[in-house]
Amino acid sequence: MRLVFPMLxxxxxxxxxxxxxxxxxxxxxxxRSQELAAEARKIEAESSAQLAAAREAENAAAEAAGERSTTQAAAR
Structure with missing residues (x-):
């Protein structure tokens, strides 16, 4: 019995x-708030990079289309 009390x-x-x-x-x-904020910054950076790449591709396509139309007009 004496061992029970010290064990408890x-x-x-x-x-x-x-x-x-x-x-x-x-x-x-x-x-957790800091982890989520860091993840949000990462997502924002990735989407900004993707948006910039899409705009660059769109501008390049527009320039290529413009060059083609001027080249075709000159050939006529």
């Missing part, structure tokens, strides 16, 4: 020590 005390101490190791809600929220 050790178990209770171990449980409370384990709980304090986990970050609280505010800490987890802030960490």
């Amino acid at each position: 005390a050790c178990a209770a101490l171990a449980m409370t020590a384990g709980c304090s190791a986990e970050p609280d809600f505010d800490t987890r929220f802030e960490q």
Whole structure:
């Protein structure tokens, strides 16, 4: 019987020590918020790069179409 009480005390101490190791809600929220903000910046950078590439391709196509029309008109 004397061993039961120290074992229960050790178990209770171990449980409370384990709980304090986990970050609280505010800490987890802030960490997740920072992760999401970083992911959003990455997505914005990728979409900006894709948009710039699409505009560049569109401008190149328009210039090529313009050169073709002037070349065809000169050939007539």
